[in-house]
Amino acid sequence: MWRLHQFPLCPFSRAVRFALAEKGVVVELVPVTPWGGRDALVAMNPAGQTPVLENGTLTLCDSMAILEYFDETVERAPLLGAGAAERAEGRRLAAWFAQRFYGEVTAPLLRERMYKRVVTREPPDGNAIRLAGRAAEVQLQYLEYLLDHNRWLAGPTFGVADVVAAAQISVADYLMGIEWGGHEAARTWYSALKSRPSFRSLLSDRMEGVRPPPHYDQLDF
Ligand SMILES: N[C@@H](CCC(=O)N[C@@H](CS)C(=O)NCC(=O)O)C(=O)O
Incomplete structure (x- = not known):
């Protein structure tokens, strides 16, 4: 049995x-x-990061490495x-959302609205939240641009780019960082994923x- 070491708002674990x-x-x-029990995490993953997936024999770290491992070993x-071109585009966009979206939107929201609340008990920095909101707006515009050209983010079929983007967006949405108004194509795409x-x-x-927020787990939002 595979065990996934994770926490609920880790976007990489969600992917x-x-x-x-x-x-x-x-x-x-x-x-x-x-941020707690770090020694046990470092023993499994030298980077000290979630997610870690293990089955007692094999330990897999890094969300993209894990996704690729299962894509190679499970046909479904x-x-x-x-x-090759579609695979390259899927990997490019997965890296975009894991790096740019995470760095500019998810990570600041996690720090201000989760970590400071749960761990350090500090008030959030309103300016950091505003900047994350502006970055989210730019990211949603890019999502809309991609969806103008393809049914799914990287091409005609659902794939890794959709998984990674939706995982990041779900955490940002949980932390009230997404303003869906004016983004109909992105909303339709995310609603289809939410219903899976x-x-x-x-x-x-x-x-x-x-x-x-109340809309977070609703299909109609
Ligand atoms: N490239 C890694 C990134 C994982 C990552 O940044 N996880 C965060 C939690 S969402 C973490 O463990 N941060 C702690 C740290 O970097 O020290 C992956 O895709 O799995």
């Missing part, structure tokens, strides 16, 4: 949970945070497209001490 559920791989969730629900059974368990998960 793994979403992808493995699509593929029908069952995992047991083991709660761990990078392929995440990387059939052609593989995404539902993410939406029902809660981080202790941090409540999402």
Whole structure:
């Protein structure tokens, strides 16, 4: 049995949970945070980061490495497209959302609205939240541009770019960082993902001490 060491608002862990559920791989969730019990995490992953996936024999770290491992070993629900060009575009966009969206939107929101609340008990920095909101707006515009050209983010089929982007957006949305107004194409795309059974368990998960807005787990938002 695979065990995923993660916490509910880790967007990289969410990407793994979403992808493995699509593929029908069952995992047991083991709660761990990078800011507490760090020694145990570092013993599994020298980077001291979540997610870590292990089955007692094999330990896999880094969400993209985990997704690629399962895409190579489980045929169902392929995440990387059939052609080399589509695979390259999927990887490019997955890196974009894991680096740019995370760095400019998810990470500041996690720091201001989760970490400071739950761990350090400091007030959030309103300016950092405003900047994250502006960055989210630019990211949603880019999402709309991509959806103007393709049914899914990287091409005609659902894949790794959709998984990684939706995982980041779900955390930003939980932390009230997404203003959906004026982004109909992005909203339609996200609503389709929200309705997938593989995404539902993410939406029902809660981080202790941090409540999402009412629209967060609704299909009509
Ligand atoms: N490249 C890694 C990034 C993972 C990551 O940044 N995880 C965050 C939690 S969401 C973390 O553990 N941060 C603690 C740290 O970097 O020390 C992946 O894709 O798995």
